Amino acid sequence: MESERTSTADTADTAGGPRVLRQDEWDRWYGTLVRAFGGVPESDEETELWRALTEFDRSLGLWDGEACVATAGAFSFRLTVPGGAAVPAAGVTMVGVAPTHRRRGLLTRMMRRQLDDVRAWGEPLAVLTASEPPIYGRFGYAAATQQLGATIDTSRVTLSVPDGTDGVRLRYADPVDVLDTCEAVYARLVPLRPGMLARGPGWERVPVLDPASERGGASPLQCVVAERDGKTVGYARFQVKPEWGPAGPAGTVVLRDVAALDPAADAALWRFLFDVDLTSTLVVRNRPVDDAWQYLVSDTRRCLPTLRDGLYVRLVEVGDALAARTYQAPVDVVLEVEDAFCPWNAGRWRLSGDPKGASCERTTDAADLTLSVRELGAAYLGGVSLAALARAGRVRELRQGALAEASVAFGGVTPWLPHGF
Structure with missing residues (x-):
């Protein structure tokens, strides 16, 4: 080859x-x-x-x-x-x-x-993160995930944590020393959310990359590990930027990443991040749109949530890509796909699937929906609704009921890309 x-x-x-x-x-x-x-x-x-x-x-x-x-x-x-x-x-x-x-x-x-x-x-797939989003649409890529950011006023916002949180033990650890342990936690989470990447050899170093030139006055990378019954159930990696104002300490915690295997461990880590001494702000830059901390806080407004685009998806082989995923409800639709840059994808495809599996084959049957490969890329991971794209004029329904059927089927767990590449 x-x-x-x-x-x-x-x-x-x-x-x-x-x-x-x-x-x-x-x-x-x-x-x-x-x-x-x-x-x-x-x-x-x-x-x-x-x-x-x-x-x-x-x-x-x-x-x-x-x-x-x-x-x-x-x-x-x-x-x-x-x-x-x-x-x-x-x-x-x-x-x-x-x-x-x-x-x-x-x-x-x-x-x-x-x-x-x-x-x-x-x-069957090509994916990227875009420094300039307008560049890649003409090559068939579309934003398929979003990332949640926040600037949380931890002096005013409190957390209501679930039962079991106090049973989680937290300890500081050197981020490199516990790299294998943290990667084991991450690996258990990868199959649970679309958009996550299985990290191969060498990629475990990316989350702990910590050049002094990019700290912006913050500390070297720190790590706290969450444990229960002697087993690691989560971790948080972060930096602290000390600052002082007329009223005293006003430092900032800058979150790099946090991962946990259960709600109590997750809440324990977030409570720690809210309570770091001499700080009053927690900066969050890339979390899932449905991240659980949003449902623990006392005041969402004072968290100043923001959204931005995350992973861009391009279906390189439409049939193989659509057959590789499952669908949260039964679906049987004929898609007429436009793809000028990769013309082998253009034409009609019958997608049949359910929560157990799917097939997607060429067909000469009449189309139920027509759309471009970009819309398929946007909807592929379940983070963008086909119905929403239809309201924008990007998807056209040719058989009544097909849009609702496909929109429900394509949905599911909110996708998220945990880090760039």
Whole structure:
């Protein structure tokens, strides 16, 4: 397979197309990416980690002579989909074009080659996080998850915790020393929520990446582990930014991530975060939209909740992708799909499924719903309603009742991407 992907196009310059990255080219390739994102040098710790995680045979570059002028990569991920299956997905990453070579179609050529490769690898999904959301819609990607943020006034907001919270023991631990223990907790949660990523070797280092240059005056990363009967049932990783005002201490707790196996452990960790000495604010940047702390607080308004886009999904193989997940109610609909960038997806597909499984096959039957591959990507993980997309004019119902049937079936547990890539 590698020789097929590294044939004639892999020795061409910008006139010939993207080619697979060689290991001795990584520094120049990554330097192009850093420059595209502003040119601020990264710490040695960051650079070493991303080099170690780079999958060279899945990374592409465009070259103008000796200069790399465009980059793109694809991590080998397994993404949880509704029903709990871990589906192969290409994690599109490290996409950049040199400012000197803009408006020449380089990004389109990179996306064309990459999606062709993903299809050849047999991966039905491509996913990404977007630095600039308008870029990726024309290639069939759509926002499929949201992330909840908050700036909580912990001097005014209190928590009402469930029974059993006081039975959870908390202790400080070095984030690196307890990495394996925390990863075991995370791994148990991955199948329970669509959008989560099964972390392969090396990826456990991403949540504890802690370059001093990005702390913004806050402490090094700290970790508290939750235990019950000698077993780890959760953890929280965070930083503390000390501040003082005329009235005294006014520090901020900046939450990196928190995970727990049951409601009592979750509540114990959140109560700890609310009560850190010399602080009066808790900053939350990426949590599930339905995160439980919202239903424990005394005053939601003083939490200043915000939403922003999270994971973008692109169905590379419509039939395989729709058959890989389950549906929370029985569904039998014919979808007429538009997909100009990946025309092999265009046409009619009969989706039949229920909570136990699904099939999705080509059909010549009359369509019940018509939509583009972007709408399918938005709705795929269950976080965006097909009915809402229809109200926006993005989905059209051709058989009465089909929209309600499909909307209910596609729903389920709110999806969430726990970290970027």
